[in-house]
């Protein structure tokens with residue numbers, strides 16, 4: 001626990017928290033606006049910040065069209081939820097009722113801890129690259145001296161059980177549904193909680209089964225290593241991403257994650273059309289806001305998981321950093337360097353490009369999820385059961401057997 | 412025709428009996444045992460029951476709408492920064508109601524009344540009560556006064572229209588001999604208080620469009636003077 005490590009950890013934490021919370025806010029806007037564009041509408045555009053302008057006849061005229069294409073709606077939503085009365089109904093189980101929203105929001109936040117969003121990097125060399133371009137050479141020397149040439153991870157917690165941690169933390173989210181529904185002492189809430197539980201036993205099984213094929217291919221549950229292993233290129237042009245090895249499981253696992261997030265088409269625990277608001281019917285103000293926030297943060301988290309497992313994590317095909325220990329161990333004939341299709345580039349360019357590539361992939365995935373949410377009708381209760389147990393579980397098992405056979409044959 | 416002891420027509424069976432009668436042939440398949448529950452036969456092919464191809468085709472459709480509209484919005488944006496954008500350029504079929512009116516909103520639609528003005532901004536109305544007499548909803552209330560100009564003779568001291576009673580038939584404008592009352596296309600006749608739904612003379616005369624745009628008042632929106 002030396003000082004540079006703590007600094008890197010704090011910066012990582014700031015990045016991840018800032019990213020998730022902002023994505024949670026932004027996605028409420030994206031959800032409305034994208035849904036509107038998909039339905040030939042204009043979408044949220046009324047929230048404005050009034051700007052005083054001088055009026056023609058003297059005095060002040062308030063300009064009310066500064067709406068920033070509806071971006072302020074996320075802000076007004078947050079303000080509204082904070083300012084509303086936090087009403088606790090008299091018939092609820094106070095302790096469980098109050099603790100349930102945290103079971104929703106904490107798993108959503110901690111899951112991202114093990115997701116590598118930029119891979120191994122050398123902060124000393126990277127910062128001196130950046131500062132050298134600006135011309136602050138003395139500052140560059142100071143920072144290089146502080147960090148040295150040591151390699152750190154752009155990942156909050158480099159756990160060697162990363163994938164298992166994702167499953168463990170993600171499955172905790174169902175406690176929020178069950179506890180909130182039960183503690184609310186309301187028929188709609190209890191129905192929502194029951195549905196959440198039954199939905200959980202539908203998706204949780206094939207969720208685990210579907211990812212086993214990928215584990216057979218990679219042979220590890222370390223997220224950092226899985227990410228590094230996707231940095232290679234086969235036959236000169238096919239990136240060795242998870243989706244290339246397991247194209248069917250890509251869709252199956254995405255289905256499972258979307259079911260875990262309890263959004264349309266898997267929104268039976270909430271089911272506005274049937275259960276008012278499902279398991280959080282009795283919640284108000286920011287407690288209800290925490291459920292909503294968890295849901296939107298989870299979209300970004302799901303995208304992060306999918307990207308780091310199936311879409312090459314932070315990798316850009318053909319771009320390698322000097323710190324990619326796995327890649328250089330695979331290619332002993334090459335000398336380690338920061339390369340872009342063979343050409344040498346500064347370390348900072350590679351790392352910043354990687355973080356950007358990760359963010360772009362995540363944003364595209366969020367777009368895909370919201371597209372799905374606005375396209376598909378809600379599944380019925382029994383349909384999810386049938387889909388999970390009769391369609392997706394057999395597919396996952398067959399896929400696992402085939403993958404294992406192929407891997408065994410190739411080794 | 413026979414009647415049972417309750418006086419009911421036995422030729423016309425009760426609901427309980429009707430359930431036992433043979434049901435008309437239905438294409439679907441009947442579940443054994445109960446006549447009134449049936450299942451639609453599943454007409455999905457094996458490929459469709461896999462869900463995924465059908466979902467992907469659905470996503471393709473919505474995504475094509477999304478990208479089509481986004482392309483349209485991009486064109487609109489480049490026209491907008493050069494100041495040549497119109498409502499039709501937007502990638503949406505909806506509009507910024509009520510800031511913007513639909514272009515196909517009929518200009519002869521019968522909506523909010525106005526009182527036309529003379530050169531000196533006095534009302535054209537000569538308080539002849541013709542409109543009030545013609546009004547089938549009895550919603551026009553006029554108090555006449557003597558005009559200083561003997562050529563005009565009378566003018567309305569008060570001219571109130573209970574707009575919430577009005578049925579927008581347009582008889583008042585037909586009846587008026589001096590073209591003093593007209594119906595405009597505006598239909599934004601809303602308020603939070605019933606008392607303010609009585610439009611007085613001043614409001615009916617304050618229809619000057621430039622004036623209301625300056626104060627950012629929506630068409631037909633009554634200035635909120637008192638609460």
Ligand code: SF4
Nearest residue numbers: 546577578580581583
């Ligand atoms: S439009 Fe018809 S109902 Fe309305 S004030 Fe005129 S005459 Fe009366």
Ligand code: SF4
Nearest residue numbers: 536537539540542587
């Ligand atoms: S009919 Fe015309 S002139 Fe006569 S009272 Fe009505 S608005 Fe005035």
